[in-house]
Amino acid sequence: MRHELRTEIDIEAPPDKVWAELADLDAYAGWNPFITRAEGAAEAGRRLSLRMQPAGGRAMTIRPRVTAASPGSALEWLGHLGVPGIFDGRHRFELTATPSGTHLVQRETFRGVLVRPLRRSLDTGTRAGFEAMNAALRRRVLETRPES
DSSP states (O other): OEEEEEEEEEESSOHHHHHHHHSOGGGHHHHOSSEEEEESOSSTTOBOEEEEOOTTSOOEEEOOEEEEEETTTEEEEEEESSSTTTSEEEEEEEEEEETTEEEEEEEEEEESTTHHHHHHHIIIIIHHHHHHHHHHHHHHHHHHSOOO
């Protein structure tokens, strides 16, 4: 079974400024309502520790591996719940320059035997968490990284 969530937001700042906040994992606890704690480095091959808090759901800590990290362009990790194949999530942030700043796409592709029973909570709490994170990232970039 496969399922994908996708959210998008426009941020009135260039991709390098958005990337600076997105890649500063240690600062997530101060602004991110969805990933409330993050440890590790946004570098391909590195292992992260992420505390996720879906809206209305139970918090969980995952330890995904960064599979792509292109400054100003994309950040991606792959995580598993238990053994690979049970419930896997490939989470990706894509940043695209626009005339007014950056278009951010946050998406995750879920695969595994638990996707079907968890689909409703993915479509509600997890999607709401993505949207809350997008809005908080936009606020964070505009507050802490003003245009020169």
